[in-house]
Amino acid sequence: MKNKRVAYLVMDDMGDYVTDFHLSVAPMAELGWEVVGVPWRSDPDWGRFDAVYICTPWDYPKFAEEFLSVLQTIEASRALLLNELETVRWNLDKSYMKDVEARGDDIVPSRWYDDFSAADVSAFFGEHDVDKVVIKPTIGANAMDTFVLTNPVPDALLDRLTQTFSGRSFIVQPFIEGIQEEGEYSLFFFNGQYSHAILKTPKTGDFRVQEEHGATITPVSPPDGLQAVAARVFSHLEPLPVYGRGDWVRGPDGRFLLMELELIEPSLYLRTDSGAALRFARAFDQRFEELAGK
Ligand SMILES: Nc1ncnc2c1ncn2[C@@H]1O[C@H](COP(=O)(O)OP(=O)(O)O)[C@@H](O)[C@H]1O
Ligand SMILES: [Mg+2]
Structure with missing residues (x-):
């Protein structure tokens, strides 16, 4: 060889x-x-x-x-x-989620903004028809600068949001309660083929599912329907990533919603499945x- x-x-x-x-x-x-x-x-x-x-x-x-x-x-x-570089560039900014949605795949409902004004915040809740939302940067990782807001937002927090998001693009989404009750599923695909899955559950009282924030990682078989949802998302990617991870949460109506795709340098959690490294x-x-x- x-x-x-x-x-x-x-x-x-x-x-x-x-x-x-x-x-x-x-x-x-x-x-x-x-x-x-x-x-x-x-x-x-x-x-x-x-x-x-x-x-x-x-x-x-x-x-x-x-x-x-x-x-x-x-x-x-x-x-x-x-x-490939083309995949990296596309995946650097969460705006790629707009492309995913345009292809008919479900994502966490998202509204996109290019700049922040404290005066706009009260409208975030009405736009999603909820009283709890998440605000996060379009370019970010590890839940950095990710805030949960409940209506009304106190002035001190408005100041902090102004400091964090002025002149920066960001996303506003409804807070998906399923993340605290059930967690976030990550499914791994190699050349478009499903390999393995984990469930990440936040520690009590937290909503972040990163190990760095005390979350628990469990190897799982995907719940009914999720593998097909995930395979469909990956089948729409062009070029097809050699390796990739997608994160899904169960929405209020039971549908699985894409939280993000990690196609640059995802941890592949090879240790959680004995066949993963070979695949x-x-x-x-x-x-x-x-x-x-x-
Ligand atoms: N709409 C949301 N509802 C509930 N939790 C959320 C929401 N958006 C983000 N989170 C939490 O914040 C974490 C980070 O958000 P994510 O979009 O995955 O960005 P990144 O991992 O790139 O920082 C998620 O893993 C989840 O724990
Ligand atoms: Mg994430």
């Missing part, structure tokens, strides 16, 4: 982050791949690699321009960047073989 080299883009220091990408190293090796961990800022000769996997460069949101320029350099080299490796290798000689 031909020897191939892949750079896994990581951070200089992964600090306290929990990672499990090492689980894919052996299955990749079986398919002929030498895996090299490369800090995304280290500026190597990318042409030494056949492919680059955007693995765990999780500090990129603070350095988005720099990160994109590194990805551009990789794209311009002989190495194949996966997921990832096969998908990666298969795509490489299809696109090699681009």
